[in-house]
Structures are given as C-alpha cells and as structure tokens.
Amino acid sequence: MGMNGSAVQSVQYMLMDTGYLAGGADGIFGSATEDAVKRFQADYGLDVDGIVGSQTMAALSEASGREAPAEEGVGSYQRRIVMDASAYTADDPGNSGFTATGLRLRRGMVSVDPDVIPLGSQLYIEGYGYATAEDTGGSIVGNRIDLAMDSITEALNFGRREVVVYVL
Structure with a gap:
C-alpha cells in the first residue's frame, strides 16, 4: 500500500487483464488496487493479505499472460x-x-x-x-x-x- 511506479502499474495491468481492476493503471498502489489483489488472492486460493509477494505475482502473471515485472531498484543488489x-x-x-x-x-x-x-x-x-x-x-x-x-x-x-x- 502506498508504493508507486512502473512495477505497480504492471500489476494493475495484470489485474485489469484478469477482470479484477477497472478504471486504469495509474501506478499507485491504493485501496482499489489492494481490494483487487485481495479478490484475486481469494479466488486463486492464496493468502488474502493484499500484498503482491512472489506467489501472488506468479499467479497473476500466469492468469494474465503477462510477464512479471522486475522489482524496481532490485536490478542490482549485493x-x-x-x-x-x-x-x-x-x-x-x-x-x-x-x-x-x-x-x-x-x-x-x-x-x-x-x-x-x-x-x-x-x-x-x-x-x-x-x-x-x-x-x-x-x-x-x-x-x-x-x-x-x-x-x-x-x-x-x-x-x-x-x-x-x-x-x-
């Protein structure tokens, strides 16, 4: 909640593709995005926490047919x-x-x-x-x-x- 950027926008597009989010992808993880994630998680038998962790991302990627975005800022890490x-x-x-x-x-x-x-x-x-x-x-x-x-x-x-x- 509160994150923003291209990775959030990619998740929003995935949620739109799967019918869980309407209204556009603004790149801001607000309450509408969180609610959409929770509904998706419930329907796919995942922990319903509103957080797009690795399991939710994998399920979203598969359901939407889109490649999971790379985490912002994580391209280079120690x-x-x-x-x-x-x-x-x-x-x-x-x-x-x-x-x-x-x-x-x-x-x-x-x-x-x-x-x-x-x-x-x-x-x-x-x-x-x-x-x-x-x-x-x-x-x-x-x-x-x-x-x-x-x-x-x-x-x-x-x-x-x-x-x-x-x-x-």
Missing part, C-alpha cells in the same frame, strides 16, 4: 536473503519508540541481526518496499527481520511470514 519476518510499531509495549541508531521508529525502518545485515544497509523487501536497517532486537537473530509498521493493527495483520530481502 545479496538476496529469505528471512522470517514479523512486524512491530513504536507503540508496542516495552518499545521506547526509538531505534538502536537513535531515530524515531517509523515505517521503512527494520530491525535486523547486524551480523547478517549491517545497520544502515539499504534494503528492498518484497511485499513491504524499501527500508533501512536501523534497529536491533533481542529476538532478531540470524535470518529474522522485524518490519516497522504505522499502526498496531497493520502489524497484527502482517503477522509472521517469509519474505525475500534484497540488500542493495
């Missing part, structure tokens, strides 16, 4: 890591609201194990977008990542899942 992801907010109990690097926690910041991803690293996370490794956590060890969300509801809806992380 590493690709499959990680176990969870979500958190500045308002979580016991959270100071500040990252390990001293910044106010907000969406686009993530908590990592600095032995796996150094603090300050620029990342692209499928289904989440661009982020910066700004925080650490006691349970964030190895290939675990915690994604900052705007609200507790958004964090709870995200739950826990596998994500693909590109270290840019």
